[in-house]
Every structure is written in structure tokens, then in C-alpha cells.
Amino acid sequence: MNAVMRFIKESALWRSLFRQPYPNTSRTRALAVMNNVFLHLHPVRVKRHAVRYTYTFCLGGISFFLFLALTVTGLYLMFFYVPSVSRAYQDIQAIEASVAFGTLVRNMHRWAAHLMVLTVFLHMIRVFYHGAYKPPREFNWVVGVILLFLTLMLSFTGYLLPWDQIAFWAITVGTQMALYAPLLGQESSFFLLGGIQVGQETLLRFYVLHVIAFPLIAAIFMIVHFWRIRKDGGISGPV
Amino acid sequence: MTIEKRPNATADKNAPTQAPDRAPMVSPGTGPKLPGPPGVPGTERFRLLAYVKQESMVRVDKRPDETLLTWPHLLRAEFLMAMLISGLLVVTSLWIQAPLEEMANPAVTPHVAKAPWYFLGLQEILSYFNATVAGVIVPTFYLLGLAAIPFIDRTPFKAARDRKLMWVFFLCLMLGGLLVTLIGSFFRGPGWNWVWPWEGLFFNL
Amino acid sequence: MTQHASYGEVHGPRAGEISRRGFMRRMLGVGVGILSLEFLGGTLAFLWPNLTEGLGAEITIGSATDINNAQPEWKNGLPYIYGPANLFIVNVPAAKARVEGDGSVSSPIEDPGTDLDEDLPLADRSVLALWRKCPHLGCQVPQLCDQSQWFECLCHGSKYTVLGEKRDGPAPRGMDGFPVLSVDGVYVVDTSQIVNGPPPGTVTFDQRAPTDMPHCTG
Known part of the structure; x- marks a missing residue:
């Protein structure tokens, strides 16, 4: 057994993947964070209070984690969903009735989406509480507000997709608000709905926005958001 | 108690010149003089440079504890x-x-048509004010106001007492939003009439 | 350039002039800006809805006889619901008689006529096409309420007369409609242009106040 493990660990393949032994010294731990593309979102060292749950309550981290969970569950759902007025509702029913773990995945997607709206709001309140929008972090606060808006838009566009009565009327009422814009209200509503009222065009538009456009834009802003945290000197200090 | 080891040959710039033909960097009168032949091993002298209390020692060299x-x-x-x-x-x-209700049917309006919960505050405001005010000015002001916070509050102070105005502004946005959202979610029924939550809950997630 | 006097001579172009390099740089910026705007405009144009059927087209409803066959109560003033385009087709003279008779009509009006000019006041036209989408938040306006002879939106309690004038509730204006044409006695509704409903406070017909009678919604 040990011989096999040793053989694997000394193979060229393994060593090309892992450039150093398991990180258990300060040096290798620093290298592990620095050399890994995913871990290097983090600095090598963090401030002591940044690790305390009661400082951040992990709200930003939870929001990001929920975004990832939503991406995965959303990808699963996409395999069984056609954004067509005649099929969408039946597809949701089929996901619930005949797809293995279908109900679970749909429920997870829906609850994670609601939870994400909540955690993003709470994250903003936490950041305000610590005055973490103060210079040099002004720009990152603005990016955060944009991300809040994108989160709402992601949730809103997803709300229509089950094509049931809740979805249809919630979106009808929600998009009607756009009509009240003093300039181009009618045009923007027409553009958003792809027509005069919620219908097939709306479903397709919302689907495309929900599964690719908004996630992509949100991901770009998230990269900026995380990058700026590091460039602005890491997580803010206590009040 | 801090004692610094000061080997004559390398560290002490105030010591008498090591090479006779070189001028001292500091005039000999200002620094303390150390006797003893320079550069000879085993003849280094020690002296008290400063007396530092324990607490301030921690403050001076805190870095290993911070991260x-x-x-x-x-x-x-x-x-x-x-x-x-x-x-x-x-x-x-x-x-x-x-939740999953019946299939969407444009011909059948449900008795209660509500937007998703995060827009219910907006919908509630729409029932008070002129549509342009509630539908456009309020949400625009809300988002722009949030984004503008760091540019209004330019002081570097983070304590709540140093930014009372911002706290009031932010709390107004948050609590006001929470209030109208709660009313729109749980206290509005058919015809957008007031309904107590125990009389019937008209809320979908 | 006087404020720079203490720093010595200012190099570069004189005030009001621009160097060749600066000019090129600025032109490049302007070019990229224009390109971005074109890209944005092209995107909007590409994504602009392309309607070929349903609302947005000219919709043939039928002759007065057709409508009466589809809904016998039309001659008694009850608006005809045209489902595919989500419209109320109002027989105006009959509807007026129905409201004045509090729900009953002594002499049914089979054919209201062809006074359809958009310049006429609502009450003087023969036929109106009212859009069933409530101008408040887009709920579907149900058929005339028996108790009040008004259209009463279930969602948020907006109330309109049979001609679509707003009388109560949160809506910003009366019900929106579409121009109606008559082609050889057949009513055609042009749904490509929405005619916004009359502003609140417009009273051309039906003087009753909301408190005068019972309602279907609160």
C-alpha cells in the first residue's frame, strides 16, 4: 500500500500537479496559497479578526458560495428545461415527478436563490456597520451595489421560468413598473418583454438573461470585487 | 530590560575612529566613548541602551500576532x-x-398578484404615490443613494458616533425598505387591501 | 500658463493648441467611443422584438352581427371579450343605456354604427377597443361588475367606467385602448399603437362616485 502511494507520489504526473509536499510548514503553506490559481484569490496571510465568524459572519463568502451552488444546480436543471410556453411548465412538472433527485435540485435552486438575495443584503449591512466603504474602498462598495442589483435581476429573471401562475403574474406586475419611467418607459418595457405583454418572447429573453448574460456579468463584477479587496489592503479593520 | 550587544568593530559608529586617517562620523564629543581596543575578539563591551516596559514592547513588535x-x-x-x-x-x-401553481394563464388573474418579495416594498409604495415617483424615482434614488454613500461620507472615521448622519441615512433606507416590504408581503391581500396575517397569508416565495 | 511661471518654461503646444500626438490620442478615444455606441445601438436593434402575430398587428374582430352571435349580450351593452388580443370590444350606445338603466336595457342595439373617428369624444363613438391590461400594474381587468357596472381590477382595486375612464384606485390613468377601424362593416383593431387612457378626473359619461353603489372589489 505504502509502496503504491510512494510510486504515485514520486511519479512525474503527480509531481507535475503538486509541486510541493502536503503544506504543513509555514513556507509550504504560503506556497500552496500563492501557487494555486483558485486559492490565490486569498492573500497568503490574513488579519486575525478576518477569520472570526463574528466579524464577517461569512456573509460575503456565503453569497459567493450560494452563487456557485446556484450555478451547479442551475446547470443540472437546464438539461431538462425548454424555455417554451408550451413546454416549460410540463418540464418543471417532469423534473419534479420523474427526474432522479429532480425535486431536490429544483428546491435547492429556489431556496438558494432567495437566500442569496438575503445574504447579499446582510453582507451590505455588515460592511456598512464596519465602515468598510471608507477610502480606499469606495469603489469596491460601488461594485458591491452593482452586484446587489445583478443579484436581484438574476432572481427576478429566474422567477418567470417555471411558467406557473405565480411566475406569470409576478413578472407581469414587476415589469409593469418599468412602464412608469418618464422617458422611454413604454419602449423599455417592450424591449424587456419582447412584446406588449408577457409571452413566449418574454420567456425566451428572461431565460437567456438568467442562464448566461447576468451570471457572466455578475461573475466579472465578482472578480473585480474580490480583486479590489486584496488591492485595498485586505478585509477592513474593526470599528 | 533590553541589552544590546555592541561589538566595537562593527556597530559603534560613535566609537573612536578605527582608522586614524578617517574622520569620525559624529564628532567625538557628542557620543559616549567606549574604551577598549577595537576589533579584538573577546573584548566587546555591553551597555544599557534603553529600558523598555513589557506592555510597550508588545506594541512595538506586534506583527507576528496580527495575522x-x-x-x-x-x-x-x-x-x-x-x-x-x-x-x-x-x-x-x-x-x-x-411552490408550483397551475400553468400560467393570461386569461385568469389571481385574486392577489404580487411581485417577488424583494420588489413588494416597491409595489407597496406604488399604492401610495404617483406612479412616476414610486416606480422610477424611489428605486433609482435607492440604488444611487446606496452607491453614493462613500462619496458623501469622506471622513476616515468608522465609529458610529463619528458618522451619525450616514447611519441615519442608511438606517432610513434599510428600515424603510424593510417596513414597506413586510407590509407588502404579509399585510396585503386581494385588491391590495389591508389584511392581517392571521386573517390570511397572501405570500409566495 | 501663468500659474506655471515658477516652474519655468512650459513645454508643449501653446495654450489653445493641441499637439499632433495629443490630437491623435483624442481622435482614437473618440473613435473607440463611437464604436462602442454603434455596438450598443446595434445590440439594441438586434434584440428589438420582432412581432409578426398577436398584439402588435391589425386584428380583425368581425362585423356587429358576428359579435352578437359570439356574445348575445353585446347588444345589451355587455362588452365583448376578444381573447386572442385581450380586448374589450365595447358597444358604446348599448353600454351607455345599460349603465343608465342600472344593468338592464329596454331596447337592444344590434349595430352601434361606424362613428370611429379618434377625434370624437369616447362617449360619442360607436365602438371602443379597451385593452384588458390594467394600466396600474398590468393585471387582467375582469368583465363588467354587475353591482356597479364598472370594470374593477381585482389586483389593486382600480375602477373604470364602461368607457375606460378611471374613477377609483391606484391606476395613473384610464384604461388604454387601440384605434378601431371599420372595413366594409367589419371592425378591425390596430394594435400596433397603444392609445393611453384618459387622465384621471376625466368625466364624459357616468357621473356616479365610488361611494354611490356596492362594488365587486374593495
């Missing part, structure tokens, strides 16, 4: 939180069924 290694401390915290949220999500999803 932690990301691996394992931060990653462990993140991993635990991710596990917790995943577990919570799976358990919630096993227990609570996401």
Missing part, C-alpha cells in the same frame, strides 16, 4: 461555513417544497 496563515486558518473557516450552508440547503430542500 494568520490563510492555509489552514481561513480555508478551514471557509470550508466549515460551506459545509454548514450546503447541509442547511439540502435539509431545507428536503423538507420544504418550492
